[in-house]
Amino acid sequence: GAVVSQHPSWVICKSGTSVKIECRSLDFQATTMFWYRQFPKQSLMLMATSNEGSKATYEQGVEKDKFLINHASLTLSTLTVTSAHPEDSSFYICSADSRADTQYFGPGTRLTVL
């Protein structure tokens, strides 16, 4: 139980285009989902907290107009990287709370912006 999927697992795009990443909780409902970014050989940095039906809460330094988050249902949250640039290339990971105190992580999405 408590499986979280992400799609796509990897994506390559041209600079200036937008990319959407999906995060789904497959066997449970997640009131809250989290989006992280992980640079090579570094730890996870929380980008934003996404609550179903409300606006996401972004961490300091994360541009909300750059990283659009939508949490339309209890099993789906999306992260859209708008007008992507090479510096946005990274590993993006989502997690979902199966209850109020445990996060289960997706496998991650590797984004490469050319």
Next chain:
Amino acid sequence: AQRVTQPEKLLSVFKGAPVELKCNYSYSGSPELFWYVQYSRQRLQLLLRHISRESIKGFTADLNKGETSFHLKKPFAQEEDSAMYYCALSGGSNYKLTFGKGTLLTVNP
């Protein structure tokens, strides 16, 4: 502000040796501490949490509020324990996790 410190970036031990991965935290309230593990080419997964007070795969961790530590221990390391280990802290009502930088454990045969 909440902060998690894992002082060792790399830790290498031989099979059968004891292993301790250090984690110290800074948080003004009452924290909840976790250890997550990431095996090669796999997703991050929960190893254990302090409120459960359980042993998973032979690993244990005790929350020491006086020393603000949550070190992960295993008496006899196995090769399959080789992985990246992250200590994480959750505080407040929003259940956000703050991660340490991680420790790469290598268990040599």
